[in-house]
Amino acid sequence: GAGVSQSPSNKVTEKGKDVELRCDPISGHTALYWYRQSLGQGLEFLIYFQGNSAPDKSGLPSDRFSAERTGGSVSTLTIQRTQQEDSAVYLCASSPRWGYNEQFFGPGTRLTVL
Amino acid sequence: AQSVTQLGSHVSVSEGALVLLRCNYSSSVPPYLFWYVQYPNQGLQLLLKYTSAATLVKGINGFEAEFKKSETSFHLTKPSAHMSDAAEYFCAVSAPGTSYDKVIFGPGTSLSVIP
Numbered sequence: 001g002a003g004v005s006q007s008p009s010n011k012v013t014e015k016g017k018d019v020e021l022r023c024d025p026i027s028g029h030t031a032l033y034w035y036r037q038s039l040g041q042g043l044e045f046l047i048y049f050q051g052n053s054a055p056d057k058s059g060l061p062s063d064r065f066s067a068e069r070t071g072g073s074v075s076t077l078t079i080q081r082t083q084q085e086d087s088a089v090y091l092c093a094s095s096p097r098w099g100y101n102e103q104f105f106g107p108g109t110r111l112t113v114l
Numbered sequence: 115a116q117s118v119t120q121l122g123s124h125v126s127v128s129e130g131a132l133v134l135l136r137c138n139y140s141s142s143v144p145p146y147l148f149w150y151v152q153y154p155n156q157g158l159q160l161l162l163k164y165t166s167a168a169t170l171v172k173g174i175n176g177f178e179a180e181f182k183k184s185e186t187s188f189h190l191t192k193p194s195a196h197m198s199d200a201a202e203y204f205c206a207v208s209a210p211g212t213s214y215d216k217v218i219f220g221p222g223t224s225l226s227v228i229p
Contacts, residue, residue, distance in 0.1 A: 004157070004190075042204065042221035056216065069140075091157055102148060103217060105157030 002026070004106035010093050012112045013082055021077045021109045025094030031074045032075050033095070033103060034067055046090075049075065082113045116141045117226045118220035133177075133192040135223045137205030140186060147182040147188040148206040148217070149179055158204060164188060177198070200227045 005024045013019050025032050034046040043077040045059040049069045060066070064082075081085055089110050093103035121136040139145055146165050150158040162173025169181040175198075179190045188205060205220040 035219075043219040046176075048216055067167060093158070102160045102163055103158075105150075105159070107155075107157045 004092055004104050006090075006106040006109050008109060009107065010038050010110045010112075012114065013083060014114050016081055018078065018080045019076065019082055019111065021079075021090050021092075021111070023077070023092030023094075023106060025073065025075070025077045025092070026104055027073075029094035029096050029104070030072070031095040031097060031103075032069055033093045034075070034077050035091045036061075036088045037091055037108070046077070080090070081113075082111075084113045087111055087113045116145060116209050116218045117160075118207050118218055120203075120205055120220040120223050124224045124226070125174050126228055127195045128200055128228050129197055130194050133190070133195045133199065135190040135203050135205075135225065137179075137188045137190065137220060138186050139194065139205070139207045140189060141207055141209050143209045146208045147181060148172065149177070149188075149190050149210075150206060150219075152202040152204065152205045152222075154201075161203075163192070174221065184228075195225075195227045197227050197229065200225055 007022045032049040035043040036046055037043055047067045047104045049057040064080045067077045089108040091108045093105045095103045119138050127133055148163045149161040151161050152158045161177050162171045164171050164181045172178045177192045179188050179210045182187050202222050202224050205224045206217050208217045
């Protein structure tokens with residue numbers, strides 16, 4: 001079946017603009033994660049959705065970052081008033097269940113803020 | 115809470131040589147452990163996972179890892195490196211059965227294979 005998909009694959013924006021990044025998880029996966037990967041760095045956890053539970057937003061770096069997951073499926077990560085330090089690859093992953101099952105990753109969205 | 119450390123941000127090996135990538139973890143409960151690989155410009159792909167069954171876990175592409183509770187380690191090995199193994203490798207830990215159910219990733223180790 002289809003894997004996790006993310007769009008756009010690349011996004012170039014100007015400082016101060018808002019951007020939306022989309023993630024389509026694998027059908028039936030109840031858990032969805034967003035990570036940020038800066039150049040040469042590891043994965044920075046951003047936010048986690050599990051079913052209908054309140055999301056774990058503990059990793060969001062500032063209130064400019066928000067995410068939602070509609071209907072338990074598609075998720076959108078929104079960054080408002082982008083800054084140059086937001087430039088990174090944003091990875092989405094989904095999992096059949098929370099926590100200890102493997103995560104299936106999308107190819108990522110490369111965001112460049114000029 | 116769990117945490118992961120990976121010794122060596124960059125490792126170079128010759129083609130055909132042993133690959134050893136180190137991972138140590140901390141967890142308040144028996145952990146689940148994972149190794150992921152990331153090829154350039156791609157997402158992460160699961161190599162192998164330990165979920166409290168056999169301590170020696172075999173994964174894809176000839177990789178294996180051994181869970182050693184006494185050393186809190188989960189090192190990744192491959193007997194003979196291939197050029198195609200050049201990639202970024204991430205160790206990860208989760209704590210099943212607890213309310214803290216995120217998977218925590220290590221900082222990654224970049225593997226270079228020298229011809």
